Amino acid sequence: MKVASIAGLLTLSAPAVYGWGASGHQAVGYVAMQFLAPQALSFVQSSLGSTYSQSLGPAATWADEIKSNSAYAWASALHYVDAEDNPPTSCSVSQSRDCANGRCILTAISNYTSRVVDTSLSTTQRQEALKFLDHFLGDIGQPLHVEALAVGGNDISVKCSGSTTNLHALWDSGMINKLLPANYGGSVTTWADTLATRIKTGSYAPLASSWISCSSTTAPATKRSIEDDITGLLRPRAITPLECPLVWAQDTNSYDCTVVFNYTTGTDLCTSSYYTNAVPVIEQQLAKQGYRLAAWLNVLFDGSTNLP
Template sequence: MKIILSLFLTASLGASSAYGWGADGHETVGFVAMSASFLAPKALSFVRSSLGCTYDESLGPAATWADEVRPEPAYAWSANLHFVDALDNAPTSCSVSQSRDCPDNQCILGAIANYTTRVADTHLSAVQRQEALKFLDHFIGDIAQPLHVENIAAGGNGIDAKCNGSSTNLHSVWDSGMINRLLPSKYNNSVTTWAAALVTRIKSGSYKCEASNWIACSSTTETVSKNHDSHVNHGIIPLECPLVWAKDSNMFGCSVVFNFTSGQDLCTSSYYDEAIPVIEMQIAKAGYRLAAWLNSIFDGATHLP
């Protein structure tokens, strides 16, 4: 059944302000997944028929829906599902634990498990399955954003930062600040151009050798319980792969994310040069994983190299 949060919503910055990648980043994740050779036949057919003309039959335009409805009272329960507050000690040590960080499954780890089940449930209505697809489209993007898997200062929302001369916070810099500089400077300010470039890197460029490792965890049924790291809560059985993906993203908190000095402009300095390759790789990774995940759900395997 759908995750429903208790009536109290934490007043932390993490719950109120943590938006992932921004619209451009999320759309790019969706467009990467929509690459002609990535989605297998049954997955592609479901995506097109489910999303329909409202979303141009594409995961790209649909990827922002979960952020768009989040401020609405009817979707207030979804606020905490966009992230997991990893109670680690970044940047000294980084880790994510399902039992420690998401014991009630009311976080992005439980959300991906929940909507993986729902999107394949033919007993649900077309509207419910479309909603599940749009949540997966968005959350598999969110979990690739390092500050969506980190508790420090509410995922960086409480850390003052500067981007292109303007005052902001670290989370916002990663969500959109650096992307807003990247797109016009390298991709003609086009998310489809960016997505096409990332797809090329996956197929034949700098990501080719590592892309298979990105989807090494692709089972939509393998549970975390086998590692004694969590238990069933709210009727949701936590899955291994979302935890693997979260750990992968979280490690950047110990290498790149917090590696700056006070007052440094993060969008015009060496920090940008170090962070942008991570952002591009994480966007590509999320799109490739999204395609592999949907293929596994609908076609029984990733059908990807």
Template sequence: MWSQIAVFGLLPFAIPTVYGWGATGHQAVGYVAMQFLSPKALSFVQSSLGTTYNRSLGPAATWADDVKSQTAYKWSSVLHYVDAEDDPPYSCSVSESRDCGDGKCILTAIANYTSRVVDTSLSATQRQEALKFLDHFIGDIGQPLHVEALEVGGNDIDVKCSGSTSNLHSVWDSGLVNKLVSSNYGNSVTTWANALVSRLNSGTYRSSAASWISCASTTSTVKRSLEEDITGYLDRRAITPLRCPLTWAADTNTFDCSHVFEYSSGQDLCTSSYYTNAVPVIETQIAKQGYRLAAWLNVLFDGSTNLP
């Protein structure tokens, strides 16, 4: 197992500020995942998180953002993203060797905390921390600007959102999401999560959900199941990169070419067609990552994805 301190404890502190999906998006990922956990995974989540997080991945999902500005956790800031050195909106791609050559990015972080969360030689506190990092990072990897290097993942691109000056990264983290939840779901993250779960169980996502957890190689058409990906990694029959997180990152990155950077100068991204077109992307990505998070934990603790 990797040592958290040895691998990630000596990172440089000159790190750009990024915030994932924001509290609402991350909580929604956690709440979606909770409804698909199988028995042993659910038991571990509830007992590990305890009353501090209401025994739920929803409230725990923001922890990694909450602590990364603290001195003790500054090393973790670079683990929230992978800087895809591509050329959106013309060409989009993710390569672990190219974009995470120093081994310090979200792809390697997911691998590290996957091993730590099931390592019974660690303390309950350490395993809880690993769970909270997985909860958060599997959410982050679904945010298009967390798999993009251009202009510091959009942080250096000034845009408008509902009449206010913001930056592109922040708009995707929070601006678009918060407007969506306020306008369509009574400003309730649980109402939103329940609606996404309904689509996964019997609605518009039902037919495609299985493909969200099937991981194709980035260099061939050969598929590897999520179970094979995790088992191979933990048994050391395969080395990193874990194929599923890399596949998910590449899937997310496609939106940097198809939508994220496609807007007009001066356009208000939260009150125009840009917002309308972003809504289905955001909702699908949140549903995907909640479903994937559940599948990941189910394999770790129950040996199978156990998803409908």
């Protein structure tokens, strides 16, 4: 989602920088809650407190809600990384190419990972770090949040169930707003429970362990774990970029070539094969990011992923 200038960045309208809509972000948080290890769960509950029902679900939308607050204008660029690739012909994410200024979702995840366990910070600051992680680990699973083309799809007009929208908004919420009432009684918690069950015993179970792998997509022989990433990050004066968020961004970005930009102009994308092809991707991406968020917090507070 390339922005031409800092001035332009600070005046972006909300749709240009939103990730998943509220329902998608909440689903990520609720899925993660089902996989937290004891110390991670304890921190989440005590940090978020009654304001967020002690849950990552309600807290997941905070980072979007603050966009109307000028005091947080600086955070807008942290919700995405502008992949300068060429979908649907070729898809890739490079931190050196796409986050050269050091202000993108990849560096934001690193920053707030360090802050959430920094006991020298106030309770409020650590809670803020947790809420940013909750949100950004959701955003990095949205294919148009790891893509620069057409301002992350915002400049592409499409139809959804007869209404005009844009490609980015379609993925944020348009298709989710059709899916939820049709399949889950309009309940985000029912949806999240279903996704978590698929991870535990259903169709996602054979895939889940690969979701928290950080093996480099460019150097397959190199294997890196979440534990490696976080241990390296928290080491004094560490400067090594995190591998896991980059690999996960690359995983997400691949859908820009296979699904997101493969549509027929003029077709209603919510009443065609595009919708039936996209919904499984949306659901799996939200499940992935909930599982990854739990693993990330488990390593931080319990020392290992504590997941299968």
